[in-house]
Amino acid sequence: MNIWTFHHYATLPTLNGHIRPYIFGDFMQKKGVNMTVFAASYLHFSNKNLINDNHKFIINEDSKVPFVFIKTPSSNSGGITRVRNMLAFYFRLFSISKEYVKSCGKPDIIIASSPHPLVMVAGIKIAKKYNIPCICEVRDLWPEAIFAFTGINKQGILGRILTAGEHWIYKKADAIIFTKEGDIDYIKEHKWDVENGGDIDLKKCHYINNGVDLTAYLQSIDENRLDDPDLNTDKFNVVYAGAIRPVNDVGNILDAAALLKEYRDIQFLIYGDGNQVDILKQRIVDEGLTNVKMKGFVEKKYIPYILSKSSVNILNYSQAKYNWTRGNSSNKLFEYMASGKPIISTVKMGYCILDKYKCGLSTEKNTPEELAKTIIQIRNMPKEQYSEMGKNAREAAKDFDYQVLTDKLIGVIESVVR
Numbered sequence: 001m002n003i004w005t006f007h008h009y010a011t012l013p014t015l016n017g018h019i020r021p022y023i024f025g026d027f028m029q030k031k032g033v034n035m036t037v038f039a040a041s042y043l044h045f046s047n048k049n050l051i052n053d054n055h056k057f058i059i060n061e062d063s064k065v066p067f068v069f070i071k072t073p074s075s076n077s078g079g080i081t082r083v084r085n086m087l088a089f090y091f092r093l094f095s096i097s098k099e100y101v102k103s104c105g106k107p108d109i110i111i112a113s114s115p116h117p118l119v120m121v122a123g124i125k126i127a128k129k130y131n132i133p134c135i136c137e138v139r140d141l142w143p144e145a146i147f148a149f150t151g152i153n154k155q156g157i158l159g160r161i162l163t164a165g166e167h168w169i170y171k172k173a174d175a176i177i178f179t180k181e182g183d184i185d186y187i188k189e190h191k192w193d194v195e196n197g198g199d200i201d202l203k204k205c206h207y208i209n210n211g212v213d214l215t216a217y218l219q220s221i222d223e224n225r226l227d228d229p230d231l232n233t234d235k236f237n238v239v240y241a242g243a244i245r246p247v248n249d250v251g252n253i254l255d256a257a258a259l260l261k262e263y264r265d266i267q268f269l270i271y272g273d274g275n276q277v278d279i280l281k282q283r284i285v286d287e288g289l290t291n292v293k294m295k296g297f298v299e300k301k302y303i304p305y306i307l308s309k310s311s312v313n314i315l316n317y318s319q320a321k322y323n324w325t326r327g328n329s330s331n332k333l334f335e336y337m338a339s340g341k342p343i344i345s346t347v348k349m350g351y352c353i354l355d356k357y358k359c360g361l362s363t364e365k366n367t368p369e370e371l372a373k374t375i376i377q378i379r380n381m382p383k384e385q386y387s388e389m390g391k392n393a394r395e396a397a398k399d400f401d402y403q404v405l406t407d408k409l410i411g412v413i414e415s416v417v418r
Contacts, residue, residue: 003028003035003413004097004107006119008089010039012063013300016046020331021113023213025065027406035065036104038097040072040089047076057096070096090118097126106130109413113137115145117169124172133416136173137208139329141186142166148323167192174416175204177409181351182326183207204415208408209327211400212334220304230293231309236266236379239310241303242332244274249318251276252346254283255368256375257292266291266379271306273297307339312378315345319366327351336360340394342386344374357396359389 005025011017025035041051041058051058051071060067070092075085109132112123120136127134143162147154154163170176170192178184184205192198231237238257244250250270257268268291270280277294284292298306307313313336317324324347333353336343343360345352354360361378363370378386398404 001033001108001413001417002105003033003109003111005035005037005111005113006093006123007037007113008040008086008116008119009044010037010067010113011043012060012067015043015048016300017043020210022063022065022067023402024406024409027402028410029064031406031410033410036068036100036107037065038068038070038093040085041069042072042074042085044075044085047074049074056092057099068096068100086116086118090122093119093122094126101130106132108132109417110134111137113139114142115140117142117166120169120173121165124169127174133174134172135175135177135412135416136169137177137179138183139179141183141323141326144186144323163190170200173204175206175412177206177208177412179207179209179329180327181207181209185326206408206412208405208412209400210329210331210334211402211405212331212338212397214338214397214401214403217304217335217338217397220301221308224301225305226298226302228295228306230267230269230295231306233267234265236263236311237309238266238268238312238314238375239271239307240268240314240316241271241298241306241335244270244272244276244280246276247318247322248274249316249346249366250274250280251283252366252368252371253314253316254280254287254289254292256371257289258287259368259372260375261289261291263291263376263379266375268292269295269306269310271295271298271303303335304339307336307341310339310341312342312344312375313339314371315343315347315360316371317345317347317366319347324348325350328353334397334400337393337400338397340390342378342389343393344371344378346371353396357392359393359396 005021007021009018010021013019013022021037028035042049050069057068057070070089072085072088075082110123110127112120112134123134146152153159187193187200192200193202240253253268260266281294315333328349337359343354345354345362346366348362354362361374363374
């Protein structure tokens with residue numbers, strides 16, 4: 001079987017971006033299924049463009065999974081440039097895929113992944129052209145996210161057009177994969193499902209979360225050790241690893257650290273980069289937060305080792321900037337679970353994986369006081385209870401191992417091929 005995956009932000013493990021398609025492709029090949037990934041040349045998460053000449057696309061066949069990088073303009077300034085970037089990828093998918101067929105043959109199935117819906121529209125139209133199925137993978141619910149972040153009126157003309165387009169995608173897709181367990185509720189809420197008089201059969205809706213390559217993760221802990229004295233102390237290490245942007249609300253961690261300054265055995269280690277780093281560094285100086293250390297950007301290969309040396313790992317989010325009622329699909333969550341250490345989430349989520357597997361605690365309120373209290377709660381746990389929580393995290397990661405998730409994806413593919 002020959003599968004094409006359309007994913008605007010997909011990239012290789014050696015670059016910075018979404019590697020879910022690559023991991024699936026790798027595991028698929030081991031099962032005798034070929035996957036080619038079509039992605040944008042402009043790497044959204046590293047401000048780097050892989051095509052700076054007149055080439056319309058380039059093919060990377062040096063990795064286990066072939067990639068077709070389609071030339072797209074930079075979108076580092078956001079706003080209109082990001083819209084141009086999305087439109088370029090959408091329109092060029094049609095011509096580039098047609099050209100690719102001439103040399104490599106047509107696919108048997110297309111998987112079109114969001115975050116933006118134009119990729120799924122292209123996937124559905126190109127699949128129809130070749131008379132093959134299209135599976136749409138919904139990672140973020142657009143336009144819901146647009147309404148939340150931009151203030152566009154859902155009931156306005158633009159809002160209704162976007163919602164109608166979303167409905168069209170769900171109706172035309174041969175199967176839908178949601179990466180959060182509760183996202184299927186979204187269709188029910190809109191009464192688009194058959195049981196509510198709509199035209200979408202929920203039997204074609206599936207749930208495949210993000211996950212972790214557990215074998216590679218555990219191997220990385222042993223092979224990629226970071227020389228960082230702060231990770232090898234007797235202190236209670238509260239670790240955050242990830243982007244440092246407003247949606248991650250890392251300032252909340254500093255607020256909690258300020259409340260715990262009297263606890264000399266607790267230190268906060270923050271790994272990552274983003275547009276709020278300088279602001280937070282200045283706060284540390286101004287407020288005398290000697291228990292907080294900003295570690296900066298580290299290569300991804302070191303993350304498993306860092307997390308395994310923590311005492312507790314923090315999932316820190318802004319409660320107001322996202323709808324958490326339908327669950328969580330962040331890669332970070334599953335990397336935290338694989339580390340075998342307890343997890344604290346600063347938001348109480350629906351379909352909560354921490355509750356289901358008893359591998360962490362969620363704060364009732366997204367406040368520094370609640371976070372500080374929960375950190376102390378885990379620090380003061382009896383040794384047996386603390387160890388059990390860590391063991392539960394590692395055990396739970398097995399359910400989200402990409403070997404397991406690949407089998408689920410193959411099941412979805414077989415359902416539409418039949």
